[in-house]
Amino acid sequence: MQAESPSVYERLQTLLPAPKPIEPTGWLNRARALEGPWARGLRSVSQVIFINHPLSGALLLLAFWLSSPWMAGWALVGMTAANGVSHWMRLSPELRNQGIHGFNGVLVGCATAALANTPMPSAANAAQLTLLVAIGGGLTTWMIELWRLRFHRRGDPPVLTLPFCLITWVLLAVVPPSLTTPLEAIQPAAATTPLETLLLGIPHSFGQVFLCSSLTSGCLVAIAVVIASPIAAGLGVIGAIIGMTSSLIQGADASAVAQGLWGYNSVLTAIALGGIFHTPSSRSILLAMLGASLATLLQVLQIRMIGILPPLTLSFVITTWCLQRLAKRRLPALIPICLHAVVSPEEHRQRYGVTRVLLERFRRHLQERLAGIPTISAPPVLEEPLNHQTQELFAELDRDQDGRLSIAELRHALMSNLIQRQAENNDPLLDDQLNTVLAAMDLNRDGQINRMEFGHFIQHLQRLRDGEDRLRLYLIPMDANGDDHLEPNELDRLLRSLGQTNLTSAETNLVYANHPEGLSWRQWIDQLLLA
Missing domain, CATH: 1.10.3430.10 (Ammonium transporter AmtB like domains)
Known part of the structure; x- marks a missing residue:
C-alpha cells in the first residue's frame, strides 16, 4: 500500500529550526514537573480538588496533619492502596502518575480520621481502621475502572468522587458505633x-x-x-x-x-x-x-x-x-x-487563546479571499532568534540577491529541500502543493515574494507549529460524531465558542470545496496555514 503523501504543513516544517525542548522556568513550575513515587502520591492528594501539583499535595498533607495526624496517615494509606491496586490491575501508568487513581483513596482515609471518635484510638482500633482504609482505598480504584469500562465514550460523565461516597457509607455501616462519631458534628462558631x-x-x-x-x-x-x-x-x-x-x-x-x-x-x-x-x-x-x-x-x-x-x-x-x-x-x-x-484552568485558557488567534486569522483571510482583496499586512515583528533565522533563510533562498523571491527561486529551493529528504518519493501532488504554497505567500499577488511576505508566512508557520498540540486538544470535543473529521456544523460550533459567527454559505463552499465529507486533521491544518 502506498504511503499517504505528506501534507503541505508537514513539508514546510523543514523550513523551521528544530523545536527546542520546553524546560520549566521558576521553582514552582519545576516543582510541578517532578516525577517519581512521591510526586505520584502528592498528585493523588491534590487531585481531590482538581489540581495537579506535588507542592500543593505536600501542603495538603500538612493541613491533614494539623487537623489530625491520623488523617495524614490514613490518607497516605488510602492513597497507597488505591495506587497499588491500580498497579496490580495493570491500569494506565499515566493516569496513576497524574493521581487519577489515588485521590478517592485519599478521601476515604480523611473520612476515616473524621469518623474516629478519639484523637488517640487504641492500637487494636487503629489497626482495624487502618485495614478498612486500605481495603476501601483499593476498592475505589476497582470502582473507577468499572466506571471507565461502562462510560468510555466521549461526553460520558466522569466518575469524580462517587467511589469515595459509596465506600465511606459502607464503612459507616460496618464500623462499630463505639469507634465512630458524626462526620459533620457542628461546633460553635465565632461568627456573629x-x-x-x-x-x-x-x-x-x-x-x-x-x-x-x-x-x-x-x-x-x-x-x-x-x-x-x-x-x-x-x-x-x-x-x-x-x-x-x-x-x-x-x-x-x-x-x-x-x-x-x-x-x-x-x-x-x-x-x-x-x-x-x-x-x-x-x-x-x-x-x-x-x-x-x-x-x-x-x-x-x-x-x-x-x-x-x-x-x-x-x-x-x-x-x-x-x-x-x-x-x-x-x-x-x-x-x-x-x-x-x-x-488546569490556566492551560485551558492558553489553548483557547492559541485557537482564537489562529481562527481569527483564518476567518479574516477567508473573507479577504472571497472579496478579492489582497492580504497586505504590515511587516511582522519577529522575535529573536526567529528574526535572524528568517533573514538567513531568505538570503539563502534569494539566489540572485535582488531582495525578492521569485516563484522559480522558491520552487527550486523547496523542491531541492524535499528531494534531499525524500529522494525515493515521486509524489505527483508535490507540484500542486508548491503552487498552493507560493500563492499563499504572495500576499499582494505580484508574482514575487519579498522579505515582509516571507517573514509573515514563516511567523504564521512558527505560530502554528508551536500551538499545534493546544489547538488539537481544544478541537477534539468538536468531533461530535467521532469520525475524526471537522464537518461544517462542527466548524461553526468552534467559531461560536470563540465569539465568531457561523460561516456563510460562500465561506463553507470555499473551505469544503474539495472535502465534502469533512476535513481531516491534516487537511484542517493546511487550511489554517494557507488561508
Whole structure:
C-alpha cells in the first residue's frame, strides 16, 4: 500500500529550526514537573480538588496533619492502596502518575480520621481502621475502572468522587458505633454576623473538601489551590460564597455555614464546571455559579431524604453530571474539555487563546479571499532568534540577491529541500502543493515574494507549529460524531465558542470545496496555514 503523501504543513516544517525542548522556568513550575513515587502520591492528594501539583499535595498533607495526624496517615494509606491496586490491575501508568487513581483513596482515609471518635484510638482500633482504609482505598480504584469500562465514550460523565461516597457509607455501616462519631458534628462558631459567617466559611469550605474542620487547615488547603491554579482558587471562592449564601437563605444553621459544611460541595462544583471541564469564560463562570447554587439545593434535599447518611460530596457529583449534560445540549458554544486533556484552568485558557488567534486569522483571510482583496499586512515583528533565522533563510533562498523571491527561486529551493529528504518519493501532488504554497505567500499577488511576505508566512508557520498540540486538544470535543473529521456544523460550533459567527454559505463552499465529507486533521491544518 502506498504511503499517504505528506501534507503541505508537514513539508514546510523543514523550513523551521528544530523545536527546542520546553524546560520549566521558576521553582514552582519545576516543582510541578517532578516525577517519581512521591510526586505520584502528592498528585493523588491534590487531585481531590482538581489540581495537579506535588507542592500543593505536600501542603495538603500538612493541613491533614494539623487537623489530625491520623488523617495524614490514613490518607497516605488510602492513597497507597488505591495506587497499588491500580498497579496490580495493570491500569494506565499515566493516569496513576497524574493521581487519577489515588485521590478517592485519599478521601476515604480523611473520612476515616473524621469518623474516629478519639484523637488517640487504641492500637487494636487503629489497626482495624487502618485495614478498612486500605481495603476501601483499593476498592475505589476497582470502582473507577468499572466506571471507565461502562462510560468510555466521549461526553460520558466522569466518575469524580462517587467511589469515595459509596465506600465511606459502607464503612459507616460496618464500623462499630463505639469507634465512630458524626462526620459533620457542628461546633460553635465565632461568627456573629452574616458577613463574619461568610468570611470564616470560605477557608473552612476549602478545608471541608477533605473533612478538615480547623481554620488553619482550611487556609492551607486554599493556599495549595492558589499555588497550583489561581483561577481555580477564585472559582472556589465564588462557589463557596454562593453555596453559603444559598444555604443561609434556606435557613441553614449559621455555625454550620461558618464551618464550611454548606460550602465545600459548591467549591468543588464551581471549580469543576468553571475551569476544569470547560475553558474558563463568561459562559463557564455563569454555569459554575448555577452549579454552586444547585449543589446546595441538592445537599438540602439529600439531608432531608437520607439524613441517616452524611452528604459527603454526592451533591457535587450529581450537579456536575447534570449541568455537563445540560451544557452539551443547550450551550453548544461552551466547549467541554476531554477527560484525558484536563490539566488546569490556566492551560485551558492558553489553548483557547492559541485557537482564537489562529481562527481569527483564518476567518479574516477567508473573507479577504472571497472579496478579492489582497492580504497586505504590515511587516511582522519577529522575535529573536526567529528574526535572524528568517533573514538567513531568505538570503539563502534569494539566489540572485535582488531582495525578492521569485516563484522559480522558491520552487527550486523547496523542491531541492524535499528531494534531499525524500529522494525515493515521486509524489505527483508535490507540484500542486508548491503552487498552493507560493500563492499563499504572495500576499499582494505580484508574482514575487519579498522579505515582509516571507517573514509573515514563516511567523504564521512558527505560530502554528508551536500551538499545534493546544489547538488539537481544544478541537477534539468538536468531533461530535467521532469520525475524526471537522464537518461544517462542527466548524461553526468552534467559531461560536470563540465569539465568531457561523460561516456563510460562500465561506463553507470555499473551505469544503474539495472535502465534502469533512476535513481531516491534516487537511484542517493546511487550511489554517494557507488561508
